[in-house]
Amino acid sequence: MNNPTKEEIGRILKSSKRIAVVGLSDQPHRTSYMVSKAMQDAGYEVIPVNPTIDEALGVKAVASLKDIKEPVDIVNVFRRSEFLPEVAEEFLEIDAPVFWAQQGIYHEEAKRLIEENDKVAIMDLCIKVAHAMTKTH
Template identity: 75%
Template structure:
């Protein structure tokens, strides 16, 4: 399992505008909220994907990726590693080009499934940190 190069990640972040965040919490003390807020503050449109909340970061939440209207550039995932294959299956039903699993999240099955379909996969890397170091 190998992430794209730093240069490729920089290019992904530069061309991307809309980030769907699977598992985004509405609680400001949660990592998913803090990271997504930082990305929102950096100019990205954040779409909360969480069936257990109504909204996060001032944006109405959707229950699944399928409910999102319009293009998605990155799907950023805050779910346990063992849940990544299920999220990957749903991701493959979208046209989103980049599946990004946050720091500490790795799943070989999900990685292989996505790579076989030609999607860009990033795992075990914080999008906020990547954004900060590739500016």
């Protein structure tokens, strides 16, 4: 599995402003909440994408990526690996450049689909850890 280099990831994080978080929980003890809160605190706009909640981190949730009206820079995914192809297909229907699957989440077919469509796929990497390593924003 090849993710972009640390430098490329740093550039992606530096140039990004809005992150749609698929599977963001409204429960503060969940990893998706803690990671997204850290990104929000670092200055990113976080949009919760989860049909089972009303809001998270003070932001109204949307049911799907297609419900987001404004441009998205990164789609950060907190769903089990077997759901990645489905999320990747929805990702390709919006005009976001970067698909980012969190630590422990990886799917070869989804990665290939994303890259065949000239988008960036980052998998099995925590965005919060990457942000801390590259010290952007």
